[in-house]
Amino acid sequence: MVSALQHRRPRDERGTRPVRIANCSGGQMEPGWQMRKQASLGPVDFITGDWLAENNLAQEQAAIEAGTGEGFKINAWQALQQSMDVIAEKGIKVIIDGGGLNPQAMAVRCQELIDKHNYDLTVAFVSGDNIVGQVKNTLKEQGSLPTTFQDINNNAHKDLNLTADEVLACNAYIGARGILKGLENGADLIICGRVADASPVIGAAWWWYGWSDTDYDRLAGAFLAGHLIECSAYVSGSNFSGFHRFPLERFIDSGFPIAEVEQDGTCTITKHPGTNGMVTEETVKCQFLYEIQGNMYLNSDVKALLDNVKVEQVGEDRVRFSGIVGRPPPPTTKLAIYYKGGFESQNLSNAAGYATRKKYVLYEKQIRARMAEQGLSDAFTVLDFQVVGSPRPNPSFQLEATTYFRIFAQASTPGPLAALKLLLADETMQHFSGLHWSQDLRTADPKSFYVYYPCIVSQDEIEEAVHILGPGGKITKSIQCTRPPAYEAIEQRDSYDTANPVPxxxxxxxxxxxxxxxxxxxxxxxxxxxxxxxxxxxxxxxxxxxxxxxxxxxxxxxxxxxxxxxxxxxxxxxxxxxxxxxxxxxxxxxxxxxxxxxxxxxxxxxxxxxxxxxxxxxxxxxxxxxxx
Structure with missing residues (x-):
């Protein structure tokens, strides 16, 4: 068996071959042992991990306020705990966004582990994405969001009337400049907050090759390499719409991906040999098409034009991805504002088989009549009656005929939701034919929820920096980051039917x-x-x-x-x-x-x-x- 030490990546190979960047996480629930697998199963130069999604930062702030959290993602910290020895032994560099609202606290935790075991590792954290103070001050002074922020959400928040106390978190999606500066100053572990999903991969490749910040085609290629692997196994077999064409056992515990980024920014997507799942043209195309913004994809460091993308199978579990064109980045970046939305609940009831449609019509009429009697008709900000599923004609077993009725409700206080639950209990014996419930009724209890409000903010307003830690977790050096040397305005997005359709x-x-x-x-x-x-x-x-x-x-x-x-x-x-x-x-x-x-x-x-x-x-x- 080859030892971990024999897989150690020589530092002098930097820039002489494609950089191998493995991803170990695509969401907040990803387990820590996936990082150890990526570090242990074969040679890699970097491991990246994405533990943040749109609602995670609000959850972390709520946990801080409740005294139950420190602001960072616990699964990300567990990943580093479980993998630090292999990372140190093999000389792997790690860049993750799991620092959440408090990347410094996670970096200090890492330094404590480094000090305890005398690992030859330098840890750093990136700051600048958290601008909650700026947004709250503007709300207090002007009573509205800053005028430099623009609602890009199709008027979904047009009736918004926020106060500063309702705001939980405000984080800008920053690029790879802090990561790059950290690597240039000797960092091995870089803990980020809300960097853009692909920024860890961009930063790794940028440093590996020593690109300039105007190497737009190369940066754009690395940007899309990051896009392909940041959702962990989504590019290597998971969430694959063609799964039914293959033996199902192929998709149990799919291996996580590796991007081999080349000097010109093109990449080959692969995974460790012997792991399950697959890397094919189809899995790569599926992930490429996932959550992009049409043919123009934006990042704080580069704008990527996707029209001429190419995908080519070049070996077993090896797919080459190319054709991306880069342009200067936009002058703004996305700002995610999270605020307290109030309370919500969902009440679920089931029906079986015959006359299902009329059963649900009757049930809604019964509920609305009771609500009117109790003065609840206008008590909710949202009240939606939804039928989920259709019964199969001539069913062969009962579940084929079973559907459920979902009453989704939101209110500014928990009172109306609690009243709705009691109202439904009062109707327990006055329901349609064959109504039945699931055993777990906890979804009917009011629970708080948070609203995600996407805006944009000027990149020049962001004060991004990277901070190098030393023994004891003290900051030994802070490096301020420059902004992009040029910006290019965001033009109108393309939208068109085929120019010359065939009849x-x-x-x-x-x-x-x-x-x-x-x-x-x-x-x-x-x-x-x-x-x-x-x-x-x-x-x-x-x-x-x-x-x-x-x-x-x-x-x-x-x-x-x-x-x-x-x-x-x-x-x-x-x-x-x-x-x-x-x-x-x-x-x-x-x-x-x-x-x-x-x-x-x-x-x-x-x-x-x-x-x-x-x-x-x-x-x-x-x-x-x-x-x-």
Whole structure:
């Protein structure tokens, strides 16, 4: 067996070969042992980890106020605890965003571990993203958000009337400059707060090759390499819409990805040999299309133009990704404001089989009548009655016929929600035929929730710095970061149907089947918006696919979920046979304050793929079925 010491990465290899950057986390619940696996299973130069999502920082601030948290993500700290010995032995550098609201506290914890075991490691933390004081002061002085911040959320917060006390956290999505300065000053472990998801990968590659901050094509390539691996196994088998085409055992404990970034910014996505999952053109395309912003993707250090993206299988579990063009970054970056939204609850009841639709109509009428009697009709900021599922005709067992009724409610205080729960209890014996509940009724109790409010802030207002620690956790050096040397204004996003569509009738006779039989894809959230990317795998199908999947066709496929208040954008990526959409406003206020069951839009693409469409019979040899 090869020892860990034999895998130690020589420092003098920097810049002479592709840098190997492994990712160990894509969300706050990712376990610490994934970092140790990435460090132990093969040679890597860097390990990155992304433990933050849109609502995490609000949760951390609430935990601080309750005296139950220190501001950083506990799973990120556990990852470092479990991996520090291997990291030190092999000379791996680590860059993570798990510092949350208090990256300094996590860095000090790391230094304590370093001191205890005498590891040859230098730790640093990045500051500057947390501007809650600035936002609160502006609210106190002006009674509104600063005028330099712009609502980009399709008027989802148009009635917002915040006070400073309601604000929990305000964090700007900063770039890789603090990371770069930390590496230049000898840091081995860099703890960040709310850096942009791809910034750790950008910083690692930037330092490895010594790029300038105007090497836009290279920076943009590293930006997309970071985008591909920052969601952990999403690029190596997890969340893969084509999973049903392979043995299901292939996707149990999928290996996490590695990006081999080259001098010109192109990359090869791979994983450690012997791990489960897969890295294929299809898994990479799915992750590329996930949560992008159309054909123009923004970061604090570079703007990436995606129109000419290329994806090519170059070996088993090895996919080369290229074609990204870089431009100067925008003068602004995203600012995430989190505020207390009040309280919410959901009451769930089930129905089985016969006359289900009328059962739920009756139940809603009964509840609304009781609410009117008790003066609760106008007590809620949100009250939504939702039917989840449809009973299968002629079912063979009861669960095939079972659906559930979801009453989703929000209010500024817990009182109306508690009253709603009691009201439903009063109706226990006056319900429709066959009503039954799950055993766990805790979702009916009021619980606090937080609202995510995306804005933008001028990059020049951010005071980013990196701080190097020494023994005892004392700061030995602080380095202020410069801003980008040039900015480029954000232009109007492209949105278009195919320039020269081919008449659909020219493809011959058709057969009705699910769109998913011929197309894969992925979707996700950007605040109140859903992005949805769909692609086919053969050039023979592309001209039909791009001509078929128009803006109007997507509205038709969305069906009864479409509202005229929404806005739709469409672009194409012809090299990978993909069409990408952004549906603005469909998630309401988004994340935890969305009323939707799929409040992050993760299931949206598979909903679209389930729609039956007319597919040319000539393509049948290349289609798949759901059960294959």
């Amino acid at each position: 659909l009738e020219s493809f011959g006779s058709t057969v009705s089947m699910p769109l998913g039989n011929i197309a894969l894809g992925r979707s996700g959230d950007k605040g109140s918006n859903i992005n949805c990317g769909l692609f086919v795998d053969r050039p023979e199908i592309w001209e039909w696919f791009r001509s078929f999947l128009t803006l109007e066709k997507m509205k038709d496929l969305i069906g009864k979920d479409w509202k005229d208040e929404y806005r739709l954008e469409r672009v194409e990526f012809p090299n990978i046979f993909a069409v990408h959409f952004v549906i603005y406003g469909i998630l309401g206020r988004g994340v935890s304050s969305s009323t939707l069951l799929d409040n992050r839009g993760k299931g949206f693409t598979d909903y679209i793929r389930a729609k039956h469409v007319e597919i040319p019979e000539k393509f049948l040899p290349w289609t798949w079925k759901e059960d294959e």
